[in-house]
Every structure is written in structure tokens, then in C-alpha cells.
Amino acid sequence: MATVSNWIDHLNKPAEEVGGSVYPGAGSSEFILVLLLIAVWIGWTVITSKSESDELNALSRKRHGANDHKSNITEW
Amino acid sequence: MTDQLGALTTIFTEFYYWTTVVLMFLIHVGFCMYEVGASRYKHHQHTLMKNTMLIPLVTVTWFLFGWWIYWAFPTGPGLAPSIMTESTGLVLGGGFGGNDLANPTNALMAINLNDHIMGVFWAAFLLFSWTAASIVSGAVIERITTFAFGVLAIAIGSVFWSIDASWGWHFDGWMLKILGYHDAYASGVIHAIAGGFALGVLMVLGPRIGKFSSSGEPRNIGPRNPWLVTIGLFLIYTGFWGFYAACNVPIYDLGPEYGMEGISFWTATNIYLTPTTLSGITMNFLMSLSGGLLAGYVIAKGDPFWTYSSGLAGIICASAGNDLYHPIQALIIGMIGVVIAYKLHYWVERKFKIDDAVGAVAVHGYAGFVGLVICGFVLNGYPSSGYSVGAMFDGTTYATINPLGQFIGAIIMFFVLGLIPGYIIAKVLNGMGKLRIPREVEIAGLDYEMMESAKEDEKAVSSATR
Numbered sequence: 143m144a145t146v147s148n149w150i151d152h153l154n155k156p157a158e159e160v161g162g163s164v165y166p167g168a169g170s171s172e173f174i175l176v177l178l179l180i181a182v183w184i185g186w187t188v189i190t191s192k193s194e195s196d197e198l199n200a201l202s203r204k205r206h207g208a209n210d211h212k213s214n215i216t217e218w
Numbered sequence: 219m220t221d222q223l224g225a226l227t228t229i230f231t232e233f234y235y236w237t238t239v240v241l242m243f244l245i246h247v248g249f250c251m252y253e254v255g256a257s258r259y260k261h262h263q264h265t266l267m268k269n270t271m272l273i274p275l276v277t278v279t280w281f282l283f284g285w286w287i288y289w290a291f292p293t294g295p296g297l298a299p300s301i302m303t304e305s306t307g308l309v310l311g312g313g314f315g316g317n318d319l320a321n322p323t324n325a326l327m328a329i330n331l332n333d334h335i336m337g338v339f340w341a342a343f344l345l346f347s348w349t350a351a352s353i354v355s356g357a358v359i360e361r362i363t364t365f366a367f368g369v370l371a372i373a374i375g376s377v378f379w380s381i382d383a384s385w386g387w388h389f390d391g392w393m394l395k396i397l398g399y400h401d402a403y404a405s406g407v408i409h410a411i412a413g414g415f416a417l418g419v420l421m422v423l424g425p426r427i428g429k430f431s432s433s434g435e436p437r438n439i440g441p442r443n444p445w446l447v448t449i450g451l452f453l454i455y456t457g458f459w460g461f462y463a464a465c466n467v468p469i470y471d472l473g474p475e476y477g478m479e480g481i482s483f484w485t486a487t488n489i490y491l492t493p494t495t496l497s498g499i500t501m502n503f504l505m506s507l508s509g510g511l512l513a514g515y516v517i518a519k520g521d522p523f524w525t526y527s528s529g530l531a532g533i534i535c536a537s538a539g540n541d542l543y544h545p546i547q548a549l550i551i552g553m554i555g556v557v558i559a560y561k562l563h564y565w566v567e568r569k570f571k572i573d574d575a576v577g578a579v580a581v582h583g584y585a586g587f588v589g590l591v592i593c594g595f596v597l598n599g600y601p602s603s604g605y606s607v608g609a610m611f612d613g614t615t616y617a618t619i620n621p622l623g624q625f626i627g628a629i630i631m632f633f634v635l636g637l638i639p640g641y642i643i644a645k646v647l648n649g650m651g652k653l654r655i656p657r658e659v660e661i662a663g664l665d666y667e668m669m670e671s672a673k674e675d676e677k678a679v680s681s682a683t684r
Contacts, residue, residue, distance in 0.1 A: 161332030163325040172323040176282070179322075183278050191365045191652075197667070198363070198659050206662035211260040214669035216676045 143167050227469055228334050234468040235338035241460025242345035246273070248453030249352040253359055255446030256576050258439075260663020261360045268359075268367050272351045275368050276375035280344045282322050284376030288343065289317040291384035298392035301605055309390075342464040343383070346408055349461070351375035353412035354640075356576035358419060360426050361660055366647045373643050374415045382407050382635045386627060389491045389603060398602040398617035399627040402488040403465050403499070403537035405589035406631035413583015414636025417572065422644035423653060425573030427660050436567050439575070441523055451526040455507065458533060462503055462540075465489050466496060476604050492604045494541035505545040506536035509552030517560050524577070528556040531581045535559075535589035538624075539597045551592050559584040583636070587628045594624025 143166040146152045153160055163169065250269050257265040276284075293300050295308045303309060311318035319326045319336065326336050351371035358367065386393035387407040393399035401407050430436055441447045466486050472493060473481035485493040510532015511525060518524030535555025536548040543551070563580035566572050574580065603616040617623060647653040655664065663669070 161330070163328060163330050165328050168325060168328075172325070172328075176322050179278060179282065183275075183282070187365075187368065190368075194364055198655055201662060201666060202656035202658035204662070205658050206666055208661045211663045211666050211669055214666070214673045215259070216669070216672045 231468055232334040232338055235335070235342050235464065238460040238464035239338065239341045239345055242342070242349070242457050242464060244453045245345070245457030245461065246348050246352060248450045248455075248457060249349075249356065250450070251446050251453065252450030253356050253576065255443040255448075255450055256356065256441045257359045258442055258663070260665050260669070262665060263668055264364070264664035265359050268362070268364050269352060269355050271364065271368065272355065272371040272375065273348060275372055276347050276351050277344060279372045279376035280340075280347050280380075281327070282376075284347060284380045285340055285343065286317060286320045286322070287377065287380040288384045288388070289320045291381055292388045292390040292392060294385070294392045298395040301390050345464070346383075346404070346461070347375035347379060350379040350408055350412040350415075353409070353578050353582045354416045354419060357416040357574045357578040358423055359575045360664070361654055362419075362423060363652055363655055366644075366653045369647060370415075370419060370640070370643060373639060374412060378415065378635045378639050379408060379411055382411050382631055386631070387489055389489070389605065393623075393627055393630070394490065394602045395616045397623035397627055398619045399623055400490075400593060400597060400600070400602050400619045401538045401590060401627070402490070402494070402541035403462055405534055405536075405538035405586040405593070406628055409534045409537070409582040409586030410590065410628060410631040411586075411636040413579045413581075413586060414632035415640035416574070417566075417579045417583060418637040418640025418642075419644040420572050420574060420579070421570075421641055422648050425571060426575065427657065429573045430571055434568075434571060436571075436573075444522060447523060448526060451530065454530060455533075458503070458530075462499055463496065466494065466499070467491065468496070472604060487604075488541045490603050492541070492601070499540055501545045502536060502540040502543055502548040503533060505549040506532045506540065506552035508532070509549035510535070510556045512549075513553035513556040514560070517557055524560065527577050527581045528560070531556045531559050531585035534582060535585040535592070537586075538589045538593035542597055542600060547596060551589065551596070554592065555585040555588045558588050583632060587632050590624050590628040590631070591621070594619060594621035 145164050145166065145168045167175075246269075250266055253265050253269055254262050290308045290310065292309060293306045296306050299306050300309055309317045318324060320340075321327070326333050327340075330336070351374055354370060354374055355367065385391050386399045386401055387404065388394075391399070426439065428437065429439060466488055468486055469484060470487050470491065472478075472483045472485060472487065472491070475491060483493070486496050488494050507529050511529040513532065514525040514528020518528065532549075532552025532555060536543060536551045539551075540548055559580040562584045563574065563577055566579070567574070572579070597619045598621060600619045601616065602619050605616060644653055659666075
């Protein structure tokens with residue numbers, strides 16, 4: 143995966159070759175990384191949406207009053 | 219970078235934008251503090267989390283498509299030819315800022331030893347995106363679901379503001395060419411659009427329970443922690459220094475850029491690459507802040523919440539033309555914007571039963587709209603772009619700044635790209651039953667379970683240490 147294995151050798155190359163990408167997998171992994179990011183984003187959204195709905199439904203079933211939370215105020 | 223002067227210019231520009239990003243982060247810290255201070259105790263933690271999670275959501279989507287949209291849409295598409303490609307279609311590649319560079323799979327969207335600007339410029343724009351989403355966030359506190367807010371934050375932060383920036387905040391934007399649109403520090407492209415978007419969402423979301431009496435009279439649900447609100451707004455002011463600096467290009471030789479043979483003119487420029495100075499806009503920033511505070515103090519009769527917000531509204535109102543205004547003009551414009559925004563806020567609240575919890579629509583939306591319109595009169599006749607001067611590229615000419623163009627621009631920002639998309643997306647989310655939290659939860663408080671759990675923890679700790 144390493145794009146550069148020796149900085150001295152790398153910097154000794156012609157100027158047009160010294161510049162450019164130096165991250166692991168440069169030139170071959172970008173598309174897969176983007177797909178991975180899309181999967182993380184969508185997956186996170188689905189998971190949190192479901193957990194939020196469950197949490198809201200559970201709380202709404204308890205029908206607390208507008209001031210009930212005051213008995214839960216902690217000292218810390 | 220092989221010559222020292224070239225390297226110094228590049229590294230200075232890189233560091234300049236990096237500094238603006240750090241400063242602009244304070245805007246977000248300020249919004250978090252401000253919204254928690256404005257929300258009631260039983261909603262604090264969810265309010266904070268909602269605002270915090272917009273950071274990763276907008277960042278990820280800005281990486282995937284928001285930045286690409288900015289570079290792809292300056293021609294409309296189909297409305298005006300690009301000075302880079304002469305095409306009226308989507309800008310898909312080539313030239314300075316060519317859109318292939320903003321493609322998330324491009325090698326420049328990462329550490330690249332040939333490029334020192336893409337990342338910091340991308341980040342500066344991203345911080346504008348967070349700001350746009352945060353503006354909406356404050357208006358909807360205590361009753362929106364985190365899911366719905368996430369969708370709305372992505373819509374305003376990574377899609378609609380990006381489109382408006384491409385149209386009216388890009389040296390190649392069609393609004394400059396056809397309308398003579400000018401908005402140097404984002405009265406419209408950030409503030410009017412985000413305020414309009416928030417208003418569209420509020421129209422569907424409805425007010426907090428108890429905000430209006432049975433006869434329709436609005437009740438004041440004041441800030442719960444005035445100190446947090448105060449510090450939050452002062453941090454937003456501080457972050458706005460970075461915002462203003464980020465709207466400039468710090469060092470640029472305009473002679474060759476404008477095609478002027480043998481002429482070299484090094485200067486800072488605004489986003490349209492027309493000359494201004496960081497020094498001058500600093501004066502205008504402070505004078506418009508002062509104008510806003512002075513007017514806000516009078517019109518709100520010394521109410522701290524509105525006085526601080528008015529300082530911000532003063533800056534926002536003068537921002538469209540603060541690259542060229544005289545400082546006293548900036549002050550007066552800031553004052554006018556505040557009076558109109560304040561009056562409109564209460565008129566809309568009473569007339570349409572809109573519950574804007576932090577006055578975001580007024581401070582950002584109305585003040586931004588008014589600022590654009592005033593700019594059209596005060597800067598009437600100035601060139602909207604340097605590219606209309608001299609022979610440049612294909613000789614495309616740009617309209618000059620004018621009142622009608624600015625008014626149409628304000629309509630586009632507030633209504634076309636702000637209010638209407640906000641209303642439609644909120645309607646869809648509402649239809650799915652995902653927009654608003656259940657009534658029982660709103661009454662009990664979003665943090666009820668967290669608070670109860672913390673109380674049990676406290677009991678357990680107390681008994682263990684007895």
C-alpha cells in the first residue's frame with residue numbers, strides 16, 4: 143500500500159514526479175473509499191433513525207407531566 | 219514549489235485559510251452555547267447533540283457532493299456561458315477550479331504534495347455549510363427529531379447553499395453575469411437562504427407547545443441561561459472574523475488575471491476576485507456590528523437577547539457590500555437592517571403563528587434579504603466582476619451591480635433556494651411522521667430518560683460513599 147518507501151529517493155526524482163498523492167493506495171483505492179464512506183453514512187442514518195424512533199415511542203407511552211423532570215435534576 | 223517567493227505565497231495562503239477555519243469553528247461553538255442557553259432544561263442535551271451531529275453529517279456529504287456542486291453549477295446550468303469553458307452546461311472539468319478536482323475520487327481531495335490550497339479552501343467552505351445548517355438548528359429547537367434535522371442540515375448545508383454559492387458567490391456565477399449580483403460576505407448566500415429555509419421548515423413544524431395562547435397571543439419563552447446566550451453570541455461574533463477573512467483571497471496579482479499587459483497589482487480580493495483590503499473590511503465589520511448593537515438596544519428597549527442578536531444582524535445586513543462601503547455607510551445599513559428584521563419578526567409571529575425560538579429567521583433571513591436590497595442601491599453601477607474589465611477569456615461581459623438585480627437575487631436566495639425547498643422537505647418528512655417528536659415527549663422533555671438515569675446514578679454514588 144505504501145506510495146513512498148524512501149523519502150530521499152522520492153525527493154531526488156524529477157520535480158513533476160515528486161509532487162502528487164502520497165497516501166496509501168493512491169491511484170487505485172479512491173473509488174472504493176468513497177463507496178465505503180457512502181455505506182457508513184447511510185448505515186449510520188438508518189441505525190440512528192430506528193433507535194431514535196424507539197426511544198421517542200417508549201418515552202411517549204409513559205406520559206410524564208411537564209414538570210416531572212424536575213424531580214430528576216441531579217446535584218452534579 | 220522550487221522558488222522561495224512562490225513557496226512563501228502559497229504557504230501563506232494555505233496558512234491564512236487554515237486560520238480562518240479555526241476561527242470559524244468558534245461560530246459553531248457559539249451556536250451550541252446559544253441554543254442550549256435558549257432551550258429549556260429538560261431539552262438541553264438533545265439540543266446540544268442535534269447541533270453537534272450536524273458537524274459529521276454535513277462534513278461527510280460536503281466531501282461526497284457539496285463541494286462538487288459548488289464547482290459544477292456556476293452556469294445555472296443553461297443560463298450563462300462559463301468564462302472557463304464557454305459552455306452553459308454543467309462544469310465538469312478543466313481550468314482553474316475545474317470540477318474534476320472537486321470529485322471525491324480525485325487525488326487532489328487528499329494529501330497531495332503538488333497542492334496546498336484545495337483542502338483548506340474546501341474546509342473554509344465547509345465551515346460556511348455548518349453555519350448555514352446551524353442557523354436552521356436554532357429555530358427548530360425542542361420539537362424536531364434528530365433524524366429530520368439531519369436530513370434538513372444536509373439539504374441546506376451540502377445542497378442548497380452550495381447551489382446558491384455556485385450561482386452568486388463564484389467568479390463565474392451566472393447571477394453575476396446576468397443580474398449583476400454582489401454579495402461579498404454572504405448576506406444572501408449564507409444568511410438569507412438559511413433564514414428562508416428555516417422559515418419554510420417552521421411553517422410545517424409548528425410552534426412549541428404553549429407558545430401561543432388559545433386566542434393566538436404569543437407568549438415569551440425566554441432564554442433559560444442568559445450567560446450562555448451571551449457568551450455564545452460573543453463567540454459567534456469572534457468566529458465571524460474568520461468568516462470575513464475566509465471570504466477573501468489573501469494575495470493575488472490582478473493584472474495578469476484581468477489580462478492587463480505589463481501590469482502587476484498585488485492585493486487581497488473578495489470571492490469574485492475584485493480588489494478589497496482586509497484592513498478596510500475590518501473597519502466595516504466593527505462599524506456594522508456597532509450599528510446593529512446601537513439600533514437593537516433602542517428597538518428592543520435594552521433586552522439583552524435581542525441586543526446581542528442585533529449586533530449579528532447588523533453585520534449580516536451590511537455584509538453584501540462591506541468590501542466597498544464606507545464604515546459609516548456600513549453602520550447605518552446595519553441599523554436599518556436591525557429595525558426591519560426586529561419589526562418583521564414580531565409581525566410574522568403574530569400574523570402567521572410562527573415560533574422562531576431564537577429569532578434566526580429575523581437575524582439571518584430578513585437582515586440578509588434587506589442587506590442585499592440596500593447593496594443594490596448603494597453600490598449601483600460598480601462592476602460585479604473584474605472580468606468585465608478589459609479583454610478576458612471569451613470577452614464575456616458582466617452586468618453591473620443594480621437594485622433590480624439585487625432584489626431578484628434576494629428573492630432567489632430567500633424564497634427559491636431557501637423557503638421553498640425547506641417547506642417541501644419538511645412536508646415530506648412530516649408526511650412520513652418523522653418531522654416532529656411526539657407531544658408526550660415534548661411535554662416530558664427530550665432528556666427525561668437521561669435525567670432519570672443520572673438521578674439513579676447519583677443515588678448509587680451517594681449510597682456507596684455514605
